[in-house]
Amino acid sequence: MPVRVVGNVCIDTTFRVDRFPQPGETLNARGHADGVGGKGANQAVAAARTGADVRFFAAVGTDLAAAFIREQLKGEFDLRHLSEKPLPSDRSTIVVNRDGENLIISGIDCAADFDPLRETGLLTVLAHGDILVMQGNLRSTVTDACLRAAKAAGATTILNPSPLSGEAVDLAAVDIVIVNQGEAFEITGDPDPERAARDLVRRGAKAAIVTLGAAGCLLLEDGAVDQIPAVKVVVVDTSGAGDVFCGCLAGYLTKGWTLAQSARAAVAAAALAVGRPGTLEACPSRAELTKIMNTVEAESL
Ligand code: ATP
Structure with missing residues (x-):
């Protein structure tokens, strides 16, 4: 049961500053670093580290940034489905101040232009029983077409x-929709996670998961609600927790587990990410995700 993750990948350049610059001001950062990011890439890495067979479909440019992205991801999964475009690779500049607040500017030429059904072999590799994972970074018409094809x-x-585009989210071809509480409210207009999850199912999803940060997540499947508590951790940086959750959930589903079991394991994996700085750097290792897998399996015996 392979996982096909279709989405975006970018270079994240993070600058640490004492304060945000004023308009027109040039400010020297206290430090800066490049890393690979993008919700698609983050979720693909998390899924692959559960031991699942992952193929990742995304677009990069033909520039040095694309070479960096390939180099950083090469140990994670097969990169043959990266589509190359005569465009700059996508990148985000992230400025973080002393209080941990951030400003982010993203260049998304590749993601905005990417059409996996036309440009990659996605249709030829999609098969019965596969798991397709998508996010909100591609054009919504492209996302809908991929979901329907799958x-x-x-x-x-x-x-x-995520990120929500402002257009209505089409859930007609979606088996499992995963949103955080803010997104659940934005889509449904309902601040109550359970009612929002029921609304998402009414809109077409077979099952809905609303992630609730430090409160874990709510799973709605076959009309029944399962409240899964978070694992208690000392919070260092919550960014990327949602991507670890989504990627690991897909990866654990390939073990033949139920959605509830997979969500429990994904909550444990996301807690590890919350206890570390960074986004992709905070993703748990293969060894850590295997340990979670063994614990969940032992509990279900
Ligand atoms: P982000 O945008 O920060 O990556 P998100 O907003 O998409 O995350 P959240 O609901 O904040 O999603 O978090 C996803 C999952 O991560 C939660 O369901 C939970 O399991 C875990 N998590 C998040 N925050 C905490 C926390 N403070 N303690 C333990 N687990 C957490």
């Missing part, structure tokens, strides 16, 4: 429609 091929579809 359903037609007999795959299970997971949509984490």
Whole structure:
């Protein structure tokens, strides 16, 4: 049961500053670093580290940034489905001040232009029983077309429609929708996670998961609600926790586990990420995700 993650990848350049610059001001940072990011890449790495067979479909440019992205991801999964475009690779500049607040500017030429069904072999590799995972970074018409193609091929579809585009989220071809509480409210207009989850199911999803930060997540499946508490940790940096959750959930589903079991393991994996700085750097290792897998399996015996 392979996982196909379709989405975006970018270089994140993070600058640490004492304060944000004023308009027109040039400010020297206290430090800066490049890393690979993008919700698609983050979720693909998390899924691969659960031991799942992962293929990642995304677009990069033909520049040095693309070479850096390939170099950073090469140990994680097969990179043959990266589509190359005569465009600058996507990148985000992230400025973080002393209080941990951030400003982010993203260049998204590759993601905005990417059409996986036309540009990659996605249709030829999608098969019955596969799991397709998508996020909100591609054009919504492209995302919908991929989800429908995957359903037609007999795959299970997971949509984490983040970041929301402002357009209505189409859940007709979605088996499992995963949103955080803010997104659940933005889509449904309902601040109550359970009612929002029921609304998401009414809109077409077979199951809905609303992640609740330090409160874990709420799973709605077959009309029944399962409240899964978070694992208690000392919080260092919550960024990327949602991506670890989504990627690991997909990865653990390939073990033949139920959605509830997979969500429990994903909550444990996300807690590890919250206890560390960074986004992709905070993703748990293969050894850590295997340990979580063994614990969940032992508990279900
Ligand atoms: P982010 O945008 O920060 O990556 P998100 O907003 O998409 O995350 P959250 O609901 O904040 O999603 O977090 C996803 C999951 O991460 C939660 O369901 C929970 O399991 C875990 N998590 C988040 N914050 C905490 C925390 N403070 N303590 C323990 N687990 C947490």
